[in-house]
Structures are given as C-alpha cells and as structure tokens.
Amino acid sequence: MSYSIEFNNVSKRFLLHKDRRDSVQERVAGLLRPRPQPEEFWALRDVSFQVARGESIALVGHNGAGKSTALKLMTRILEPTSGSVRLNGRVAALLELGSGFHPDLSGRENVFLNGSLMGFGRRDMERRLDEIVDFSGIGQFIDMEVKHYSSGMYTRLAFAVATSVDPDVLITDEVLAVGDEAFQRKCLERIFSFRQQGKTIVFVSHGLDTVRTLCDHAVWLEHGQARLVGGASEVVDAYLAEVNRQEAVVLRQRGREAASSGxxxxxxxxxxxxxxxxxxxxxxxxxxxxxxxxxxxxxxxxxxxxxxxxxxxxxxxxxxxxxxxxxxxxxxxxxxxxxxxxxxxxxxxxxxxxxxxxxxxxxxxxxxxxxxxxxxxxxxxxxxxxxxxxxxxxxxxxxxxxxxxxx
Ligand SMILES: Nc1ncnc2c1ncn2[C@@H]1O[C@H](COP(=O)(O)OP(=O)(O)OP(=O)(O)O)[C@@H](O)[C@H]1O
Ligand SMILES: [Mg+2]
The missing domain is CATH 2.70.50.60 (abc- transporter (atp binding component) like domain)
Incomplete structure (x- = not known):
C-alpha cells in the first residue's frame, strides 16, 4: 500500500511563555529567583494514522483539539516534537485564514508567489490566472492588496489558487465556514471532483454531514490525542454521541438549577x-x-x-x-x-x-x-x-x- 500521508507517533509541544507585563517589583524580585520555566502544552500527543493514496480523510474534534496543528505538521509549517510525519506528492494547502498570503501584496502578486512556492514559474501561473480569477469571483479586486480583502474574498482566492495547481494532496482547514452558501457549494464540487480524480484529500470541518459524504475515513482528535480512527460515518457518529452526551449533562444541570431556584x-x-x-x-x-x-x-x-x-x-x-x-x-x-x-x-x-x-x-x-x-x-x-x-x-x-x- 502506498501512503500519501503517514503520522507515526506524532507529538507536538508548544512552549507557552508567561506574559511579560510584570511590575518593576516583580522584575527586581525575579533577579533573585530563577527565571520561571515556560509552561509546556502538548497540542498533539502520540498520534498515528495513515492516509492511502486517493483516500479522503477528515479530522474532527472540538475547538483546540489539535486539528489545525496536525495540518501544519503535514505542510511542514511546523515540525513534530517527536514522531514522524511523511507526505508523498505535491501538496496544496488551504490553512487557517491569514496564512499563505502576504498581506501587502496584491491578489495577483500572491498568486505568483504561491505558485512559485509550489514550484510553478510565472508563465505557468499566468496560464492559470484567468481560471483562478474566474473561480474566485474576485474580479478587479485581484489587483488590490489582500490585507483589504474580506475574509470571504481571501478564502475564495486562496481556495482557487490551492486547487488550480493540480496537487496530489489537497489539505483544507475549515474553508467552507467562511464562504457564502454559493461559494461553499462551488468548493465542495471541486473537492468532490478532486476526489474522483483520485487525489488525496485531508479535510477539517465542523460540518459533520459533509465529512460523512466526502470522506472515507476520519480521525477524531480530543485534547491532542486520537480518540478514534476509522470509517468516516462511524467516527462522526461516535463523536456526535459524545458531544450530545456532554451537552445533555449541561442541559440537565441547567434544568435542575431552574427547577430548584424557587x-x-x-x-x-x-x-x-x-x-x-x-x-x-x-x-x-x-x-x-x-x-x-x-x-x-x-x-x-x-x-x-x-x-x-x-x-x-x-x-x-x-x-x-x-x-x-x-x-x-x-x-x-x-x-x-x-x-x-x-x-x-x-x-x-x-x-x-x-x-x-x-x-x-x-x-x-x-x-x-x-x-x-x-x-x-x-x-x-x-x-x-x-x-x-x-x-x-x-x-x-x-x-x-x-x-x-x-x-
Ligand atoms: N503556536 C502555538 N503556540 C502555542 N499554542 C498553540 C500554538 N498553536 C496552537 N496552539 C494550541 O494548540 C491547541 C490546538 O490548536 P489547533 O489550532 O490545532 O486546534 P483546532 O483543533 O484546529 O481547533 P479549532 O477547531 O478551534 O480550529 C490549542 O490549545 C492552541 O491554543
Ligand atoms: Mg483549527
């Protein structure tokens, strides 16, 4: 079996530095004490899964579970603290808002910059530009600095660029959350057609119905650990059951409080x-x-x-x-x-x-x-x-x- 992506016992630690707004007194006192060690935070802990070529996989889990961190490890924006991440093929990634584009450059310049980062020359990208502008619906704003884009415009252009370069692996983080209904549908169609062409897809979304229809497999991350790896429907069901269970606890508590409040x-x-x-x-x-x-x-x-x-x-x-x-x-x-x-x-x-x-x-x-x-x-x-x-x-x-x- 040839894998597109392999996570082998991957952990990622962040060091959280205490905020530095200490008072003068504290600083003076601090001279006498050893400096506090930065606190460590494990965003991912011992996570393993494989994605076969042509397979689509979703990462699901609550806010802060480590999904985006896992994607950044795949795209080498981050390095694992331990374990190994392997990736085969050309990767196009659409990560969280704000990553990927240079704010002071225009949309057009960013298209070329992104292309060159993925190994495409100016001429290659020129051929693709019309299609990118067309798909994104960005129109004349292609020549505006992207820092003035709305989040929807930004995502439209980023998605159009990422999917224009014929990647082997497409990684998307919550793209659908930002765009409007029409654009979401367009993105989904394109992702589905990628799937049909046998490309590998990694999909992060809180849209669990989409996960179910789009993905073969899913990884449920909870506080940085893989709680369940399996078929997409099975994982979504288990995750939803847990979300519902937690919600029920809160609702019951609220009901009890109201009933006894007098x-x-x-x-x-x-x-x-x-x-x-x-x-x-x-x-x-x-x-x-x-x-x-x-x-x-x-x-x-x-x-x-x-x-x-x-x-x-x-x-x-x-x-x-x-x-x-x-x-x-x-x-x-x-x-x-x-x-x-x-x-x-x-x-x-x-x-x-x-x-x-x-x-x-x-x-x-x-x-x-x-x-x-x-x-x-x-x-x-x-x-x-x-x-x-x-x-x-x-x-x-x-x-x-x-x-x-x-x-
Ligand atoms: N550079 C960083 N430095 C310190 N902590 C970080 C850093 N990046 C992420 N974290 C922490 O790691 C944890 C996982 O973050 P991550 O963005 O991967 O979550 P997520 O599953 O994508 O959540 P969401 O659904 O909200 O997008 C969070 O607690 C976050 O605060
Ligand atoms: Mg995230």
Missing part, C-alpha cells in the same frame, strides 16, 4: 395538583435531552393530586430558545376529558415525528383547573432540550414543513 416566574400555581417529575422520552424509550428531527418525543408528566380535582386540564408548551412559543397543546383543546385527578398519576403527550429542526428549545408543562385560568402547577420552560437535524432534513427555520414538491 423563581416564581418559572414555577407558579397553588399545588393542589403538583407536578413531581417530567421526562422527555425519545426513540430510545428513555429520558433524554438531545433529539433528532423526526424522532418520536413524548412529554411524560408525573403528578400528585393532593385532593380530588374535578376535570383538570394538562398542557405542555414548546418554546424556541429565542423565546417564541412554537406550540402549546392541552387536553382541553384536544377534547380529552379527564373526569378527575386524585393521588399519583401520569399524563403523556406523544409526538410521533418531532417536526423541529436544529436548535435549542425548552418544554413547559402545566396542570390547570377546568377553566384554564387557575394554575395548580405550571413549570415554565424548565425542560431544555436540543434538536439536531441530519442530512435529508430541511435546514432553514425551526420546523420541518414536510411538504412535497411537484415539478
């Missing part, structure tokens, strides 16, 4: 009926706080009626995090007649296919008297939850309209 705006009522527990039940059948669009969601309300209450009304509400109420069904509106409540009981509101899209929401629950004017117990937005949409779902707004198209 804040009367969040919980009000005379408590003849007391809501003692609320569960948001998903496809797994258990209480959860992270849902997928179109997953079932049941709001389960456990209550205790401390006395016999005739014809109570139970309701729920779902608010978007921005505050607006998306829906507020109750048993009375639905014509569900509850003769009376006494002692412990459970009421459920079941949504077969949750229509909510990507976002943060909060559920409310309430028990009211039959006129719906007197609250026994009203928990206002005490149950936060998150919805993730996956590929194939609608992407704009808060609800999936789920209509069908005819053409």
């Amino acid at each position: 804040d009367s705006s969040m919980r009000r009522g005379s408590r003849e009926i007391e809501i003692v527990q609320v569960e948001l039940v998903g496809a797994s059948g258990g209480d959860q706080v992270v849902f997928q669009t179109h997953e079932p969601l049941t709001v389960r309300i456990h209550y205790i009626a401390h006395q016999r209450i005739e014809q109570p009304v139970f309701g729920i509400g779902i608010n978007h995090e921005s505050g607006f109420l998306i829906g507020g069904p109750n048993t009375a509106f639905a014509g569900v007649d509850i003769a009376f409540a006494q002692g412990a009981g459970v009421v459920e509101y079941a949504i077969a296919r949750l229509p909510l899209l990507n976002g943060r929401y909060a559920a409310s629950v309430a028990a009211y008297d039959t006129t719906m004017t007197h609250p026994y117990d009203h928990h206002d937005r005490l149950y936060p939850f998150t919805v993730h949409s996956s590929r194939g779902d609608e992407r704009f707004g808060v609800t999936a309209l789920s209509g069908s198209w005819r053409t």
Whole structure:
C-alpha cells in the first residue's frame, strides 16, 4: 500500500511563555529567583494514522483539539516534537485564514508567489490566472492588496489558487465556514471532483454531514490525542454521541438549577395538583435531552393530586430558545376529558415525528383547573432540550414543513 500521508507517533509541544507585563517589583524580585520555566502544552500527543493514496480523510474534534496543528505538521509549517510525519506528492494547502498570503501584496502578486512556492514559474501561473480569477469571483479586486480583502474574498482566492495547481494532496482547514452558501457549494464540487480524480484529500470541518459524504475515513482528535480512527460515518457518529452526551449533562444541570431556584416566574400555581417529575422520552424509550428531527418525543408528566380535582386540564408548551412559543397543546383543546385527578398519576403527550429542526428549545408543562385560568402547577420552560437535524432534513427555520414538491 502506498501512503500519501503517514503520522507515526506524532507529538507536538508548544512552549507557552508567561506574559511579560510584570511590575518593576516583580522584575527586581525575579533577579533573585530563577527565571520561571515556560509552561509546556502538548497540542498533539502520540498520534498515528495513515492516509492511502486517493483516500479522503477528515479530522474532527472540538475547538483546540489539535486539528489545525496536525495540518501544519503535514505542510511542514511546523515540525513534530517527536514522531514522524511523511507526505508523498505535491501538496496544496488551504490553512487557517491569514496564512499563505502576504498581506501587502496584491491578489495577483500572491498568486505568483504561491505558485512559485509550489514550484510553478510565472508563465505557468499566468496560464492559470484567468481560471483562478474566474473561480474566485474576485474580479478587479485581484489587483488590490489582500490585507483589504474580506475574509470571504481571501478564502475564495486562496481556495482557487490551492486547487488550480493540480496537487496530489489537497489539505483544507475549515474553508467552507467562511464562504457564502454559493461559494461553499462551488468548493465542495471541486473537492468532490478532486476526489474522483483520485487525489488525496485531508479535510477539517465542523460540518459533520459533509465529512460523512466526502470522506472515507476520519480521525477524531480530543485534547491532542486520537480518540478514534476509522470509517468516516462511524467516527462522526461516535463523536456526535459524545458531544450530545456532554451537552445533555449541561442541559440537565441547567434544568435542575431552574427547577430548584424557587423563581416564581418559572414555577407558579397553588399545588393542589403538583407536578413531581417530567421526562422527555425519545426513540430510545428513555429520558433524554438531545433529539433528532423526526424522532418520536413524548412529554411524560408525573403528578400528585393532593385532593380530588374535578376535570383538570394538562398542557405542555414548546418554546424556541429565542423565546417564541412554537406550540402549546392541552387536553382541553384536544377534547380529552379527564373526569378527575386524585393521588399519583401520569399524563403523556406523544409526538410521533418531532417536526423541529436544529436548535435549542425548552418544554413547559402545566396542570390547570377546568377553566384554564387557575394554575395548580405550571413549570415554565424548565425542560431544555436540543434538536439536531441530519442530512435529508430541511435546514432553514425551526420546523420541518414536510411538504412535497411537484415539478
Ligand atoms: N503556536 C502555538 N503556540 C502555542 N499554542 C498553540 C500554538 N498553536 C496552537 N496552539 C494550541 O494548540 C491547541 C490546538 O490548536 P489547533 O489550532 O490545532 O486546534 P483546532 O483543533 O484546529 O481547533 P479549532 O477547531 O478551534 O480550529 C490549542 O490549545 C492552541 O491554543
Ligand atoms: Mg483549527
């Protein structure tokens, strides 16, 4: 097997120098003490993976996980502290914003400079210039100094240059995050066509659906360590599950704090009926706080009626995090007649296919008297939850309209 890229037990250490704004006193005192050693920080620790020729691989992980550092090692902007990084073939890289171009040179001059760094003469790049300007859509700004470019313009030109030189390996770091929708699509098309031509692709993105469709394999970096190396879908699923798990911990904590805060705006009522527990039940059948669009969601309300209450009304509400109420069904509106409540009981509101899209929401629950004017117990937005949409779902707004198209 011929590898394009090999990471063998790669570690990268940065030395963090303490800030130097010490006072005069501290400096004088410092003369008597040994200088403090710079703190060390391991951005990557013992990371190993291989990328075969023609394969596309993604690096995923939280902010600061070490993804960009790994790319800089591939492009030799950085050297590993230990271990080895091998790379075969001509590499074109589109790294973080601000690297790659000289700010005081014009776009045009940077095209030639970049070309020469990759071994292409002026004449070679002249032949490519029209195509580069055309793809980037940069127009007459090609003759402006790039320090005056917007981040979108900068990225457009950088991507056009990097992909114009027929590289064997294309390395991109979060390019898609900066461009607008149209440009993102153009970039993706080009990356896909590179893939079809058998080029090796290294892709860093927080766009996990794209990772899934574009990449064969993925490396999940966590605090500088490779937590999982494997098939792209498998790694993305595992990473998402962990992100969701961490988010659930935070959401549950927030819900508990709100419920026990005693804040009367969040919980009000005379408590003849007391809501003692609320569960948001998903496809797994258990209480959860992270849902997928179109997953079932049941709001389960456990209550205790401390006395016999005739014809109570139970309701729920779902608010978007921005505050607006998306829906507020109750048993009375639905014509569900509850003769009376006494002692412990459970009421459920079941949504077969949750229509909510990507976002943060909060559920409310309430028990009211039959006129719906007197609250026994009203928990206002005490149950936060998150919805993730996956590929194939609608992407704009808060609800999936789920209509069908005819053409
Ligand atoms: N030159 C440097 N000196 C000191 N620390 C650095 C340096 N470059 C990166 N780091 C640190 O290394 C860690 C990894 O950074 P890196 O940029 O690789 O993360 P990342 O995974 O690309 O994150 P993001 O998703 O935010 O882009 C961070 O904690 C960062 O502060
Ligand atoms: Mg980064």
